[in-house]
Amino acid sequence: MSVKTERRPKTKGKKVALIILLVLVTILAFDSFEAVYRSKPESIKSYETKNNNISTTGKPFVSAHRSGGGIAPEESMLAFKNCIENENFNVDIFEFDLHVTKDSQLILLHDDTLERTTDCAEVFKVKKARPENYTYAELRRLNIGAHFKNTEGEMPYSNLSGDEVPDDLRIVRLEDVLDYLISNGDFNYIIELKNGGELGKKGVDLLVKVLEERDLLDKTVFGTFQAEITKYVDENYPQLKRSASIMEVLEFYAAAMSNKKDFAPKYTALQIPYNMPYRMLVNLGVAKVINYAHSHDIAVQYWTVNKESELEYLSSVGADCIMSDYPDVLYKKR
Numbered sequence: 001m002s003v004k005t006e007r008r009p010k011t012k013g014k015k016v017a018l019i020i021l022l023v024l025v026t027i028l029a030f031d032s033f034e035a036v037y038r039s040k041p042e043s044i045k046s047y048e049t050k051n052n053n054i055s056t057t058g059k060p061f062v063s064a065h066r067s068g069g070g071i072a073p074e075e076s077m078l079a080f081k082n083c084i085e086n087e088n089f090n091v092d093i094f095e096f097d098l099h100v101t102k103d104s105q106l107i108l109l110h111d112d113t114l115e116r117t118t119d120c121a122e123v124f125k126v127k128k129a130r131p132e133n134y135t136y137a138e139l140r141r142l143n144i145g146a147h148f149k150n151t152e153g154e155m156p157y158s159n160l161s162g163d164e165v166p167d168d169l170r171i172v173r174l175e176d177v178l179d180y181l182i183s184n185g186d187f188n189y190i191i192e193l194k195n196g197g198e199l200g201k202k203g204v205d206l207l208v209k210v211l212e213e214r215d216l217l218d219k220t221v222f223g224t225f226q227a228e229i230t231k232y233v234d235e236n237y238p239q240l241k242r243s244a245s246i247m248e249v250l251e252f253y254a255a256a257m258s259n260k261k262d263f264a265p266k267y268t269a270l271q272i273p274y275n276m277p278y279r280m281l282v283n284l285g286v287a288k289v290i291n292y293a294h295s296h297d298i299a300v301q302y303w304t305v306n307k308e309s310e311l312e313y314l315s316s317v318g319a320d321c322i323m324s325d326y327p328d329v330l331y332k333k334r
Helices: 012-036 077-085 174-182 197-213 227-236 246-258 287-295 308-316 327-333
Strands: 061-065 093-100 106-108 188-193 220-223 269-273 299-303 321-324
Touching: 061 299, 061 327, 077 174, 093 174, 093 197, 093 321, 106 174, 106 197, 174 197, 188 197, 197 220, 197 227, 220 269, 246 269, 246 287, 287 299, 308 321, 308 327, 321 327
Parallel strands: 061 093, 061 321, 093 188, 188 220, 269 299, 299 321
Antiparallel strands: 093 106
């Protein structure tokens, strides 16, 4: 007679311990990778270039990502004023995002919906309100600083609504931002259009018109994640400088690794999300990549870099531009 023994099921505790172990191993592996797979500053070469987005000073351009959204409500006029009027740092390039409104105005906004940054749920009685469904005048009723939290964890503008909201905390048009910045200095721009399809094409038409009126085409790098918009720009506005699409970045990396001789891209900038784990497979923050880009007159611009160690590293190895939510910290660390 055989005696059956009961198998004890694996406990949740063991599973949790295994997951924690795997996470720790991954972190240690990534940290080790970061320690050895970095270039030395002396590996960076100098090239003659006609691209004014390539830094020739040995220091990266300071870019206020979303107009410095870590120290003031992102993409608000208040944030731009903070960058311009602050005596503790300077900004070379302003980065921001655009959407087309119901009445064909270009407004500054990152997300496809308004709920993360504004009080649209209270004002419009809609949680996931989309900017293309409202006119510019309607959008001006919102407080774009409603959910902003500063480094101390405070929300200084959350209690403002209606007439209490100052103009510099209301959604702003592209023209108004550019006119303010032009009147206060000579800056470059990184502008991303969020809309795709026919609305995105209309947005490109509007953007090019505004830039041409202000003689800013040569000072702007255009970006989009929409393949059809990239194609539209190439076919209709070759004078508009643009950044590489995701697929073009991967093609560039392959070309750089193989030192392809007949490489001739249509874009003038690589805009790379540096602080992503994929660097263990495709590392775009090394000398071979930066040198190859510069030898082909391509600017290398990294986003969104907020860690001080990454700011210091990229500053040392020939990054042309670093986009940071904290341009004040970047200015001191570059």
